[in-house]
Amino acid sequence: MKQLFDSVRVGRHALRNRLVMAPMTRSRAQFDGTPGDLAATYYAQRASVGLIVTEGTQPCADGQGYLTTPGIYTDAHVAGWKRVVDAVHAKGGRLFIQLMHAGRMSHPDNTPHHRAGVAPSAIAPGSGMFTAKGMQDIPVPRALSTEEVRATVADFAHAARRAIEAGADGVEIHGANAYLVQQFLAPSANVRTDEYGGSIENRARFAIEVATAIAKEIGADRTAIRLSPGMALWGIDEGEQGPALYRYLVTALDKLGLAYLxxxxxxxxxxxxxIRARWTGTLMVNRAGRAREQVGADVASGVADLESYGAMVLANPDFVERIKTDAPMNEPRREGFFGGTAQFYTDYPTLG
Incomplete structure (x- = not known):
């Protein structure tokens, strides 16, 4: 039986345990997208997990949706992430940068060019977004042309190369949570009539092309992807064909030999x-709201090879030690989740 604290190979890397820090937006980057001054401290504090997956990081200017989220496409971004990666590696940790294109989940006030978001189709999500002026409705996005879709695939590959230049151990494509990749998957957000819309195969095409391009650029063994089958969020509805779409998509992605799903x-x-039956590689599972007593259950049962955790790792830099010793956990403070200073970011106490 596999156990949480057994080592595991993920792509070209050996991880010291099967616990993963899930990606979590913290909105503490500089306005140009360079990781903030405390980012290296924040991630290094949590380096005892087997793998850190960073907050969503935009692969291009059009990919930004929220205020002060980091990028990974300029020299300044690379230099900032290198400080983070070096700090994590100094603690013996491993780090994948999550590449997140927000698509229509964007507001012009939050982006460097102040343009409306881009998306598969010109359909607004019907929700608001926090900006420097407070909450505002998200405007109707501009539909990408076929040529622009292909250019966006290239943006992802370029960002992946820049992540490796920063020293990252790999990248995770954010194909979940109502952002651009999932927007292509969902008929409620994608009414295209070209090769990226309509059938299951066409709606899955963008995700497969992004994964393929990144794998070609940096190696499949440094490329991963996150999916959220059935997630209904911000106007996303995958419809009755949703399960069939994911069975098709996972089967296609499995052929690439990615580091993990x-x-x-x-x-x-x-x-x-x-999905477990179709995926021959390493599978990571994140269950929102998973109770403390269920930590390790998916690994033990064989459902997953890795388990990822968000808020519990956010609030407990020494998460692994607390699990090992059955120590009590700090409670996450929601008021410090997004933006702010060191408070509820790098000041959560450790055991002792």
Whole structure:
């Protein structure tokens, strides 16, 4: 039986345990997208997990959705992330940078060029977004042309190369949580009539092309992807064909030999079992709100090879030690999740 504290190989890397820090937006980057001054401290504090997956990081200017999120496409971004990666490596940790294109989940006031977001189709998500002026409605995005879709695939590959230049151990494509990749998957956000819309195969094409391009650029063994089958968020509805789409998509992605597949599980156990059967590589599972007593259950049962955790790692830099010793956990402080200073970012206490 596999155990949480057994080592595991993920792509070209050996991880010292099977616990993963899930990607979490913290909105503490500089306005140009360079990671903030405390980012290296924040991530290094949590380097005892087997793998850190960073906050969502935009691969291009059009990819930014929120205020003060980091990028990985300029020299300044690379230099900033190098400080983070070096700090994590100094603690013996491993780090993948998550590449997140927000797509339509964007507001012009939050981006460097102040343009509306881009998306598969010109359909607004019907939700608001926090800006420096407060909450504002997200405007209707501009639909990408076919040529622009292909250029966006190239943006992802370029950002992946820049992440490796910064010293990252790999990248995770954010294909979940209602952002650009999932927007292509969902018929509620994608009504295209070209090769990227309509059928299951066409709606999955963008995700497969992004993964393929990144794998070609930096190696499949340094490329991963996160998916959230069935997640209904910000106007995303994958419809009755949703499970079939993911069975097709996972089967296609499996052929690439990626480092891992990261599933943000929404509760469809039958679909998760099908994904497990179709995915021959390393599978990571994140269950929102997973209770402390359930930590390790998916690894022990064979459902997953890795388990990822968000808020518990955010609030407990020594998460691994607390799990090992059954020590009590700090409670995460929601008021410090996004933006701010060191408070509720780098000042959570450790044991002792």
């Amino acid at each position: 990261h599933i943000a599980h929404q509760g469809d156990e039958a679909l998760l079992a099908d």
